[in-house]
Amino acid sequence: MIVASWILVALLLTLAFGNYLERQHNPNRTIDSRVTENLVREVVLKRNRAGHYVATGQINGKPVDFLLDTGATTVSVPNGFAERLGLRRGPRLQAITANGVITTYSTTLAQVSLGDILLKDVQASINPHTNTDEVLLGMAFLKHLELVQRGDTLTLRQYP
Numbered sequence: 001m002i003v004a005s006w007i008l009v010a011l012l013l014t015l016a017f018g019n020y021l022e023r024q025h026n027p028n029r030t031i032d033s034r035v036t037e038n039l040v041r042e043v044v045l046k047r048n049r050a051g052h053y054v055a056t057g058q059i060n061g062k063p064v065d066f067l068l069d070t071g072a073t074t075v076s077v078p079n080g081f082a083e084r085l086g087l088r089r090g091p092r093l094q095a096i097t098a099n100g101v102i103t104t105y106s107t108t109l110a111q112v113s114l115g116d117i118l119l120k121d122v123q124a125s126i127n128p129h130t131n132t133d134e135v136l137l138g139m140a141f142l143k144h145l146e147l148v149q150r151g152d153t154l155t156l157r158q159y160p
Contacts, residue, residue, distance in 0.1 A: 026065055028055035033115025041158040043115040053154050054134070057114035060085055065134050066114065068154070070147075072138025074123050075109060078130035082107065089126055102129050112141055117158045119144055 027046040035041050045053045045068070053068040059077070062085055069076075073095075077087065090106035104125040112122045114137070123140040146157040 025050075026054040026056060028053070031055060031057070031115035033117070035116050039160045041116040041118075043117055043156045045154045045156070047152040047154070055114060057112065057137075059112055059135065060110050066137040067134050068142065069136040069138050070142060072136045074125045074138050074140045075112065076104070076125050076127045076130070076136035076138060077107070077109075078132055078135065079126055079128040080131075081133045081135065082126040087124075087126060093125060095125065095127075099129075102127070104128070112137075114156070117145065117156060119158075 025048055027048055032044040033042065043055075045055050048054050055066050055068070057064060057066050059075075064081065076095075077085070082089075087107045087109070090108075093104045093106055095102050095104045104127050107124050107126050109122040109124045110120060112119050119141055142156075144158065146159070148155045148157075
């Protein structure tokens with residue numbers, strides 16, 4: 001009975017610590033979003049402990065974790081996630097990354113949403129060199145928004 005109790009306590013602590021670490025990496029699992037009286041769509045994100053803006057959104061109606069990256073030209077979708085979404089590979093592209101030149105594949109996302117912000121027909125690339133499901137949300141999406149950073153928050157606004 002004592003051993004079973006210790007195993008149960010260890011399991012509960014593991015689950016709690018795992019959730020704590022996930023909230024540290026992605027403090028924006030629930031998006032702070034609203035539409036103003038002027039029909040401006042606004043999303044407020046919190047910076048994570050590493051100084052990045054990670055948020056949960058959707059691609060083609062499927063949930064995804066985005067890492068906002070103003071240095072990325074397109075939305076960069078990892079190959080495994082692209083396959084699960086059923087994205088079609090377009091022409092090969094050469095991309096310059098921090099790790100050098102890589103080959104990616106062009107694609108178009110029917111819908112990308114972050115809170116109340118929604119864009120259609122967003123240019124993207126499928127990256128076969130990434131082993132994570134985290135999608136880089138690049139300038140193909142962000143260029144349509146106003147970005148204001150103050151302290152540890154980033155406010156994104158989509159004007160009508």
